Amino acid sequence: MAAEREPISMDTFLRGIWRENPVFVMLLGMCPVLAVTNTTANALAMGLATTFVLLCSMALISVLRDLIPKEVRIASFIVIIATFVTIVDYAIQAISLELYDALGAFIQLIVVNCMILGRAEAFASRQPLLKTLVNSLGVGLGFTLALLCLGSVRELLGAGELLGVPVLGEAFQPWVVMLLPPGGFFVLAGWLLLFAWIKERRDHRAKTRKEATADGH
Amino acid sequence: MGTDSLGFIFLDAAVINNFVLAMFLGICPILGVSGQLGTAFPMGVATAFVMFIASVAAYGINIVLGYFGLEFLSLIAYIAVIASTVQLVEMAVKKYSPALYRALGIFLPLITSNCAILGVALFQTSNGYDFLQSVAYSLGAGAGFILAIVLMAGLREQVDLADVPSVARGAAMSLMLAGILSLAFMGFAGLGGG
Numbered sequence: 066m067a068a069e070r071e072p073i074s075m076d077t078f079l080r081g082i083w084r085e086n087p088v089f090v091m092l093l094g095m096c097p098v099l100a101v102t103n104t105t106a107n108a109l110a111m112g113l114a115t116t117f118v119l120l121c122s123m124a125l126i127s128v129l130r131d132l133i134p135k136e137v138r139i140a141s142f143i144v145i146i147a148t149f150v151t152i153v154d155y156a157i158q159a160i161s162l163e164l165y166d167a168l169g170a171f172i173q174l175i176v177v178n179c180m181i182l183g184r185a186e187a188f189a190s191r192q193p194l195l196k197t198l199v200n201s202l203g204v205g206l207g208f209t210l211a212l213l214c215l216g217s218v219r220e221l222l223g224a225g226e227l228l229g230v231p232v233l234g235e236a237f238q239p240w241v242v243m244l245l246p247p248g249g250f251f252v253l254a255g256w257l258l259l260f261a262w263i264k265e266r267r268d269h270r271a272k273t274r275k276e277a278t279a280d281g282h
Numbered sequence: 283m284g285t286d287s288l289g290f291i292f293l294d295a296a297v298i299n300n301f302v303l304a305m306f307l308g309i310c311p312i313l314g315v316s317g318q319l320g321t322a323f324p325m326g327v328a329t330a331f332v333m334f335i336a337s338v339a340a341y342g343i344n345i346v347l348g349y350f351g352l353e354f355l356s357l358i359a360y361i362a363v364i365a366s367t368v369q370l371v372e373m374a375v376k377k378y379s380p381a382l383y384r385a386l387g388i389f390l391p392l393i394t395s396n397c398a399i400l401g402v403a404l405f406q407t408s409n410g411y412d413f414l415q416s417v418a419y420s421l422g423a424g425a426g427f428i429l430a431i432v433l434m435a436g437l438r439e440q441v442d443l444a445d446v447p448s449v450a451r452g453a454a455m456s457l458m459l460a461g462i463l464s465l466a467f468m469g470f471a472g473l474g475g476g
Contacts, residue, residue: 147358248461
């Protein structure tokens with residue numbers, strides 16, 4: 066592919082945040098996205114943990130990309146990812162037991178986050194180290210941002226708080242459903258609707274502009 | 283019925299804490315393969331089978347690693363067992379039903395990265411279940427997964443016939459359906475006694 070020889074550009078980094086956002090555009094790694102986003106703090110911790118695993122494992126895979134036989138690459142990727150997840154798991158346990166209890170098994174479940182395996186397969190196994198690092202950082206940030214988008218809305222509507230600080234005042238009646246599982250589905254659906262609506266409007270405007278210039282001729 | 287009884291553990295994993303709709307495990311195949319009832323059901327069965335094997339294997343792995351004091355390797359051991367079981371299922375499906383193999387496509391090998399399966403192994407360990415309880419738990423989780431994917435497929439087949447606004451087509455609609463299903467499943471929470 067021609068894209069493999071492209072030099073590193075701002076696009077390598079930004080692509081993961083906006084145009085190929087893992088959550089909103091690619092719909093990958095949905096399980097943690099929905100499960101741990103009931104508060105902003107959890108969402109942030111999960112996003113950073115995933116970004117760390119993504120960065121480290123992609124770097125290692127990129128370095129080893131010529132040594133890993135093609136037939137067993139998926140298994141090798143998973144073992145590499147599992148190693149870093151184990152590190153993160155023990156690290157979070159040591160740093161904050163409270164956070165560890167809140168995130169629960171979902172830290173270990175980063176192993177099976179399809180977003181990471183997908184990046185390994187599609188990018189890190191073909192690209193040099195530096196480019197992989199830049200791209201992984203972008204994707205990791207995109208993932209963290211998406212988690213924050215969900216986490217803040219759910220915490221705001223579900224508890225009237227942001228990062229544990231009450232913002233909506235006493236009179237606000239919390240929508241408890243937003244903290245419960247259905248809330249996760251609905252908020253994510255809401256964000257997707259918003260993005261689809263923006264895209265549709267932009268397409269519509271581009272079309273009318275084209276028609277307008279065509280009429281002018 | 284006590285909370286330790288096998289029947290309760292089964293019911294708990296299948297409906298009260300349904301893996302897909304209450305714990306958000308295995309969302310990817312639910313959104314990806316649930317387009318048609320014909321492929322959703324075999325997919326559910328294949329996943330449930332892998333879940334069962336993984337659960338039994340995880341029980342064995344815990345004993346062996348505990349004996350040698352190597353608990354930190356458990357995650358890697360689980361995933362290795364799951365990956366090889368999935369390979370086995372893939373070969374079996376390919377041999378006995380090539381048509382189904384083509385229909386499931388990429389999602390069959392992706393069972394490996396289905397969080398629900400690793401989830402079964404992790405949760406049964408953290409809950410400290412004994413062997414029979416682990417089996418009941420994995421069977422319940424499998425039944426819950428089949429239930430969820432078949433329900434989703436049925437709903438999506440109906441939605442295909444409906445006139446959905448263009449912005450909501452695709453993933454957003456599926457997520458809203460999943461949300462409504464999840465609301466319905468919250469009704470089962472009362473079964474658990476709180």
